[in-house]
Amino acid sequence: MLLRRANAGPCATWTRTLKAPSTPVAYRSLSTAQSTRDGRPFRLAVIGSGPAGFYTAYRAMSKIQDAKVDMYEALPVPFGLVRFGVAPDHPEVKNCQEKFEEVASSPNFTFIGNVSIGTKSDHPDGGTIPLASILRHYNAVVFSYGAAKDRTLGIPGEDLKGVYSAREFVGWYNGLPEHANLAPDLTQGDEAVIIGQGNVALDVARMLLEDVDVLRKSDIAEHAIETLSKSKVKRVHIVGRRGPMQAAFTIKEVRELMRLPGVAFHPVDTSLISPDPKSLPRAPRRLMDILLKGSPSNPPSTSQQPQKKSWSLDFLLSPTAFLPSPTGTPTHLATTHFSRTTLSPSPFDPKAYALPSSSPSQHTNISAPLAFRSIGYRSTPLPEFAPLGIPFNDRWGVISNDGLGGRVRHEERSPDAAMEMGTFPGLYCAGWVKRGPTGVIATTMEDAFATGDAIAEDWAGRGRPFLNAGDGEEVSGWEGVKAEVGLDGVGKARVVDWEGWRRIDAAERERGRRVGKEREKFTRIGDMLAVLG
Amino acid sequence: MSTPKLLAQALPRLRLAPRRTAGSIVRHVRCYTAATAAPLPAAPSRPAQSPMRRAPWPTPMQRRTFSASATVSHGHVEPPKPGEELYVTFIDKEGAEHKLAVSSGDNLLDIAQANDLEMEGACGGSCACSTCHVIVTDQEYYDKMPEPDDDENDMLDLAFGLQETSRLGCQVVMKPELDGLRVKLPSMTRNLQSSDFK
Incomplete structure (x- = not known):
């Protein structure tokens, strides 16, 4: 079904290889795959220049000799979330860029910046190339374009002034062009609510609570320093539907907040922490320990220390509405309304889920003119996925893949008419678009290495089909793409190498x-x- | 052909990072070839190596063909002075053992990278990731090391295949008491389950 659709589409050449696997390689080297099939070098297109793209390229280039990699990036600048996501006060995390620089300095690597695949570039100097053209000029394509959207709550008032998505706030302080004009107003009051309890939520909290003079020395965008230095925010609520034993944040980010000089942590609700924390596995045990210990700085008593900054983790609250003030401006957030939840089967079960509470006080409000929605990023399919028959799993927000090697999968009708999963020749994915928007750079590295290994294994293996790898076919990568779409000459696009x-x-x-x-x-x-x- | 001459030929191709001098490379290669039997970088035109000379893991030559300075640029290690060698053995993911002569003061990440063992060190050895995770095979050696601090433990909490004797390679500094140390590189591959997406 999907195959027929794909055949009818604009890229019949690559679906043909499904039926006619290319010549098997005769020789398999001990540690690196053969560089060529019948004397033709392996050509790989990588879509997206974040850590997933670079680590996949690195692995594939290490394992397939003389593999030629072209990396496409919609922005003129590389590194994706290493540049635009990692917090500016975490410069050591960005050291992985050194590795990426090494990869990029190979003569077999080409960076094609300011060129968007499939989606029309949002500025006049940007180039746009149809995915179908890419598929015609490479042996394989890696989708590593990440998660450019964020999940929404779907509750009333999400569009009020003062309600921001953490993704756009992070992009704004990190200088992402898309959100350079966000100009968040941090002067309307001294309280802020962050909905969600992952590491992005903790990053946002740290930006709001940290001494601006510490941030000033980082690579944070200048406009963010200006805005943060005028911020009135003193009290940050980090709110989650579940409890401390289910929270997504990791211990490093919690410890950093606990260590902020002069910033206090409001004690955590101990009834939600296992009564015998010592019996927990190592990671949750250490995390619970630090939550129970709290911060060296005591929470402020409002009358005496109105200027002191503090934060809390507010558990078992599910947001139901963002509300304006009944007397003030109807377009501005004044209060966030929550309903209470309860954890099933038990608050101590790390996989417990939240149910509506049956307690007498089922609702609560937090009055704050500022709220951040930090409930996760979301990948979206490229516009051409549907016409090309490349399946995207909307529920999980990932490209359908084999889970380990990132081979893109599709349903296939076998001779006995049963539906089974097959993989597309030459299509792979890596990073958040492969496994969902979670994990640290080390997680993405492992995941990208698995994709790189799969590519090398498939290229070295017998009978594994690739794109444009049939008898007598030869592809020329970026040169071929340029010749086809005329980006150099006719187009006005300014490609950044x-x-x-x-x-x-x-x-x-x-x-x-x-x-x-x-x-x-x-x-x-x-x-x-x-x-x- | 002498070692320096071979390297001099290979240098333009390797395009070494400026902070490493040719001199230090020469010393470094001299020091480690004996222990690891890794062949020296060869000129591109050279015919394929015989199976006898091929190392059981990607050799520096194979790893460096594509990239500027490959892993070399990260391994800030000094060769041990004669008579002061300390030995450390890395057991890689395939179970192969690599016994290396090293100097006091070198950390395991730098040593591994200088020897092209598969250890990433994504944060450059600043204790901000878990990619240089190693497992000390012998509790006795583990106990001889200074205890990991909070920051290292925080990163280890995120490591794949964490064990009681896990450490970050960048935080383990060789010293005479650790002579004979053996560490395993964890096999980190795991199957992603559908539950990972929920």
């Missing part, structure tokens, strides 16, 4: 040097491109 990124990088570092920071990012695509003349 690695040398171009290096010049932007140098200009950002120079801007940073002038103000005593490691880097002052350009937050507008036009400014990035202006560096290149």
Whole structure:
């Protein structure tokens, strides 16, 4: 069914290889795959230049000799969430960029920045290439474009002024062009609510509570420093539907908040923590320990220390509405309304889920003019997935894949008419679009390595079909794509190569040097491109 | 052909990171080839190595063909002075053992990277990730090490295949008491389950 659809689509050449597997390789080397099949080099397109893309490229290039990798990136600058997601006060986490620089300096690697695949670029100088064209000029394609949307709560008032998505707030303080104009108003009151208890929620809390002079030295966007230095926020509620034993945050981020000088933690509800924490496995035991211990700084008594900053983890609350003040501006958030939950089967079960509470006081409000929705990122399919028959799992927000090697899967009708899962030749995925938007860079690295291994294994293996790998077929990657879409000549797009990124990088570092920071990012695509003349 | 001459030929191709001098590479290779039997980088035109000379893991040459300085640039290790060698054995994911002569003061991440063992060190050895996770095989050696601090334990909590004697390689510094240390590189591959997406 899906195959027929794919055949009828614009890329019949690559579906043909499904039926006619290419020539098996005669020789398999001990540790690296053969570089070529019948003398043709392996050509891989990677879509997205974040850690998933770079680690997959690295692995594939390590394992397949002379593999040629072209990496497409919609922005003029690389590194995805390492640049735009990792908190500015975590510079050590960004050290993985050194590895990416190494990969990119290979003569077999080509960076194609400012070029979007399938989705029309949102600025006039950006290029757009149909996915179908990519499929015609490579042996394999890795989708590693991440999770560019965020999940919404679907409750009334989400569009009120003062309600922000954590994703856009993170993008804003990290200088992501898409959210450079967010201009969050942090001056309307001293309380803020963050809905969600993952590490992004804790990052947002830290940005609101940390001393601005500490952040000033990081690579945080200048506009964020200006706004944060005027912030009136003193009290941050980090709210979750479940309890401490189910929370998604990790201990490093909790410890950082606990260590913020002069910032107090309001004691956690101990009834939600196993009465015998010592019997827990190591990781939850250490996490519960730090929550029970709390912060060295005592929570402020409102009358005496109105200026002292503090935060709390508020559990068992499910948001039901964002409400404006009945007397104030009807377009501005004043209060977030919550219903209480209870945990089933028990608050101590790490997999417990939240049910509506039957307690007498089923509702509560937190009055704060500022709320952040931090309940997860979401991947979306590329527009051409549907016409090409590439299935996207909407429920999990991932490309359907084999779970380990990132081989993109589809349903296939076997001779006895039973439906089974098959894999597309040459299509792979890695990172958040493969396994969902969770985990740290080390998680994505492992996951990308698994995809890289699968690619190398398939290329070395007998009878594994790839794109455009039939008899006499040869692909030329970016050269072929350019010739087909005429991006060089006719199109107005300004493609940024690695040398171009290096010049932007140098200009950002120079801007940073002038103000005593490691880097002052350009937050507008036009400014990035202006560096290149 | 002498070692320095071979390296001099290979250097332009390797495009070594500026912070490493050719001199230090020469010393480093001299020091480790004996212990690991890894062949020296060869000129590109050279015919395929005979099976006898092939190391049972990706050799520096194979790993470096694509990339600037590959793992070399991260391994800030000094060769041990004669008579002061300490030995550490890495057991890789395939179970192969690599016994290396190292200097006091080197950490396990730098040692592994200088020897092209498969250890990533994504955060550059700043104790901010768990990619240099190793498992000390002998409790006695584990007990001789200074206890991991909170920051290291926080990262270990996120490591795949955590064991009682797990450490971050970047935090384990070789010293005479640790001579003869054996560590395992964890096999980190895991099957993603559908429950991971929920």
